[in-house]
Amino acid sequence: MEIVASLFGGLGLFFTGVKLIGRNLQHMVGRRFRALVARATGNPLTAALAGTALGVLTQSTNAATFIVINLISAGALTVRRAMPLVAWANLGTSVLVILAVVDLRLAVLYLLGVTGLCHYFDLDSSARWRHLVGALLGLGILFLGLQLMKGGAAPLRELAMVQSALRFAASSEALLVLIGAAVAMVAQSSATVSVLAVTMASAGLFGEEATILLVLGASLGSGATTWLMAGNLEGTPRQLAVFQALFKAVGVAILLPLFLIESHQGVPLLRHAIDGHVPDLAHRAAAVYLLCQLVPALVLAPVYGPLARLFDRLLPASRVEVLSRPAFLYDQALVDAESALPLVEREQERLIRHLPDYLDSVRAEPPAAQPVPPDELHAATGSVARVIDSFLTELLDAPLSRGALERGVLVKTRQEIVVSLNDSVHELVRTIAAAPPEVRAQPLTGNLVESLHALLLTLAEAAAHPEAESIDLLIHLTADRAELMERIRRTLLRSETPPPYPVQQALFAMTILFERHVWLIRRYALLLRPEGGEETG
Incomplete structure (x- = not known):
């Protein structure tokens, strides 16, 4: 022994x-x-x-x-x-x-x-x-x-x-x-x-x-x-x-x-x-x-x-793998920190362009191409977002001029909004997928999905081409929708034939998430303004 x-x-x-x-x-x-x-x-x-x-x-x-x-x-x-x-x-x-x-x-x-x-x-x-x-x-x-x-x-x-x-x-x-x-x-x-x-x-x-x-x-x-x-x-x-x-x-x-x-x-x-x-x-x-x-x-x-x-x-790379790779960031770019900031902005624009793709799996008329499953898309874009966060952290630790530092802080704030949007849109799609089948048949579901899809496309256009006209349009489209959403929720409760309780729960959750999306998109649009996010009358 x-x-x-x-x-x-x-x-x-x-x-x-x-x-x-x-x-x-x-x-x-x-x-x-x-x-x-x-x-x-x-x-x-x-x-x-x-x-x-x-x-x-x-x-x-x-x-x-x-x-x-x-x-x-x-x-x-x-x-x-x-x-x-x-x-x-x-x-x-x-x-x-x-x-x-x-x-x-x-x-x-x-x-x-x-x-x-x-x-x-x-x-x-x-x-x-x-x-x-x-x-x-x-x-x-x-x-x-x-x-x-x-x-x-x-x-x-x-x-x-x-x-x-x-x-x-x-x-x-x-x-x-x-x-x-x-x-x-x-x-x-x-x-x-x-x-x-x-x-x-x-x-x-x-x-x-x-x-x-x-x-x-x-x-x-x-x-x-x-x-x-x-x-x-x-x-x-x-x-x-x-x-x-x-x-x-x-x-x-x-x-x-x-x-x-x-x-x-x-x-x-x-x-x-x-x-x-x-x-x-x-x-x-x-x-x-x-x-x-x-x-x-x-x-x-x-x-x-x-x-x-x-x-x-x-053994070609999958679509998800390609999506999970940064297209513009590389470690050597950190040698010149100030010239690396535009690369971060381009990577952010790329993340924003993929936000409408989440909704392809729940839209009434999906695109001709097979959409990327939302969970895989979230994993891929989340991977890129983590690379951006790490890159920005090192970038802001480097010696920068005052103007570049202010721009870097602004880009970091935008990045936080993009990450929140990425998570929220994914959560909305998962909420719809997990809800009872009757939820997909509700007109409200289709209206919320199509409205959000249009807002995200407009956001992608404004991020790629931040001109005053496109920014103002986005700010106008994202005006406060709290009263409208509250009215929709009251209508669901007071209708003569209200939907079953699980359906009501799912629809309520969707309206709350939609409000959050509108608020986040508006915040990003305000940060695209030259004055750095101040709202004018």
Whole structure:
């Protein structure tokens, strides 16, 4: 039982450490680092270094891919320039595997002592240091878990049952590859499985051949997991997931045949090259994992362009994905803050142009083209709105002239109104969709929807061309409608045959939302005036 407890406890510490490292390092990959990564993709060498650094910091190809997808969504990268980042991030994740073969017993104890002191002095509560402290604690816990597993695994060699199981697994090369693949699919990480395989090899449970096959199988299982996940994705996320699966498959497709040919034919290839330069079994297994990441990165480098074009043709971006990408904003624009303000205004205009699209799904006569589902449209425009908010925050923190600062504050106020309008129109559409079917048949519903559609089209025209005539027209159309809405509500209650209560509830909610839309549109129209929102008689 002591052996089982050591292995189980060590495994628990290992997985806890992996989670702590990944979670805290991802928080350390801030906007500036992402901007640096995006700029580095212009050169193959710097792209490789940036991708490797991304893998080292995240220790997860899934997390690295997610960050790259965010950069693409923000318009900072294309799929073609993202591919080397994803490819070389795999190499960065090999750091854990390499460290697993180093004797770090004393270093781990010192590391845990340092992190304990950091917690005692409340550095873990500091916004500046807490993620670094968390990552160091995770590293210490991870290697402490590995030491426990090594100590617990050594006595297993003497057990007859374990020897029989190992002989059975070693009797079939295919079985070892499948075991490595299966465990990687469960753990969703080839690095994690490879670290465990190296640890078991250090304890004498596996020989060189078995360990190498397990590592290759883990890489294959990681690629299979990514391929399966790609089935639920579309557009750019699916392209990068398929690329990651292809990356893993290429590495195994090259290295596994070399290993098998050498093993069966005696031709000096992979193992001969590794054995001649690497001293012991654990280091050799780590070298195989490193080659699984390095070889496909080098092989695929010349074909990034053709692959990107092929993916664009076979796995095109969806309408929602295109909508969720900023069309005008990019990080480099922040270098000249004052010239970036017009870009924010153009991005706002783009958001406003999509506001009438929400109503296409509830209008009596929808457009000829299939409308984007309201929830998907809201997610996409909300993503752009968050990019605008973040961009504006950095913009207003930069040194600006007085005129530019006033304009920036005005743009930020307009942005708040656009976000409120975006949420309110979405809420109106959801209210209509969730209401009883009789609500759609009510003349009031059609009138409110068509009136709001006309107001939003007028708002889009005024935002794109803020001329005095169009602004005044919008202000006139959005005069106070509270009395009219109240009269409509009283009519609903006092009619001889009032609609059922659920229908009344839905209609009341719609009139309140309509009032809110009119008020928000009027506020935006007033802010389009040169005098900055003052209402004239």
